[in-house]
Amino acid sequence: MDATEPLLRELVGAALRRERRRQGLTLARLAEASGVSMQHLSDVERGQKDPSSEVLSAITGALGISVFEAGRRVADSAVVGPRTAVVLDLTGRTGSRTSRSGPAGIPLTASPSTMPGGTLLKVA
Known part of the structure; x- marks a missing residue:
């Protein structure tokens, strides 16, 4: 790992700190x-x-945004990282290297994709 x-x-x-x-x-x-201790919240941020x-869920709820947002x-x-994207497919489409079940059985898949200028994490 780089x-x-x-x-x-x-x-x-x-991202949570920026929104707060x-x-x-x-x-x-x-x-x-949120009901989360200040120390734990600081550690998370x-x-x-x-x-x-x-x-x-408690933090995002207190911020008025969804976990998915x-x-x-x-x-x-x-x-x-340089020139690799990770795409999380939340639509149920497959064909990627990694597949896991997410909330409520939603299939999560991750696959690397080359992108110019750096690596992006994307939720499809």
């Missing part, structure tokens, strides 16, 4: 609204902790 490649938890944390700041919320206020699906924002802003 040392410059950010981890998914770092990308998610950065965009809304003018403090860590304390978001922690109170800094990419130090992976949020569980329950924690992610948060994922889209991560995908839209994520540069993962």
Whole structure:
């Protein structure tokens, strides 16, 4: 793995922090609204902790966005590495290397794609 490649938890944390700041919320206020401790929320935003699906749902709910919207924002802003894209197919189409079941049995597939200018994470 390339040392410059950010981890998914770092990308998610950065997206949550951007949205919190965009809304003018403090860590304390978001922690109170979400029911997530301020320390854990800080750890998630800094990419130090992976949020569980329950924690992610609580945070995004308190921010007034869906988990899928948060994922889209991560995908839209994520540069993962030189010239490789990862595409997550949430539509049920297959043909990729990796396939897993997501929420409510939605099939998730991931496949690398070459993109000029860097790597993007995309939710299809």
